[in-house]
Amino acid sequence: xxxxxxxxxxxxxxxxxxxxxxxxxxxxxxxxxxxxxxxxxxxxxxxxxxxxxxxxxxxxxxxxxxxxxxxxxxxxxxxxxxxxxxxxxxxxxxxxxxxxxxxxxxxxxxxxxxxxxxxxxxxxxxxxxxxxxxxxxxxxxxxxxxxx
Numbered sequence: 110x111x112x113x114x115x116x117x118x119x120x121x122x123x124x125x126x127x128x129x130x131x132x133x134x135x136x137x138x139x140x141x142x143x144x145x146x147x148x149x150x151x152x153x154x155x156x157x158x159x160x161x162x163x164x165x166x167x168x169x170x171x172x173x174x175x176x177x178x179x180x181x182x183x184x185x186x187x188x189x190x191x192x193x194x195x196x197x198x199x200x201x202x203x204x205x206x207x208x209x210x211x212x213x214x215x216x217x218x219x220x221x222x223x224x225x226x227x228x229x230x231x232x233x234x235x236x237x238x239x240x241x242x243x244x245x246x247x248x249x250x251x252x253x254x255x256x257x
Contacts (some may be wrong), residue, residue: 112161112162113162114158114159114203114204115158117156117158117159122157124140125159125166126157126166128166128192129159129167129169130143130188131143132193150171150173155173156171157170157172158207160191160200160207162200166192167191167192167198167200168189168190168191168192168200168201168204170189170204171186171187171188172186172187172188172211174212174215180218180221181218182215183212184208184212184217185221186208186220186221186222196230201234202237205235205238208220220240221243223246
């Protein structure tokens with residue numbers, strides 16, 4: 110399926126991505142929280158691109174460009190979601206290809222992402238698009254009691 114990839118550069122275009130983001134991030138309490146998080150992350154370099162076909166947003170990705178000690182200048186993919194009805198049509202690969210182009214244009218040395226260990230279909234898609242498993246990501250909830 111052909112899909113045009115565009116930047117969501119204003120609140121109206123970001124709102125168009127909400128129905129997709131809620132599929133990936135169901136813990137968000139609603140569209141207003143989503144917009145508030147976007148507004149908070151934007152000064153940190155967070156941007157959204159989306160794939161549109163015949164007026165419908167079929168996929169979206171949130172990313173930022175970072176400088177790291179470990180990898181130098183990288184594009185970090187925070188979020189990638191394709192509408193359930195459009196999965197398997199190449200929309201995700203189209204978004205990843207556009208992000209690779211953005212990374213190259215912005216002088217990035219690498220493209221990184223984290224993915225949930227249970228997201229096997231996503232893993233297959235990333236591997237098909239040239240990614241490889243590189244490291245483990247660990248997290249600690251600071252709201253919980255210390256387990257020690």
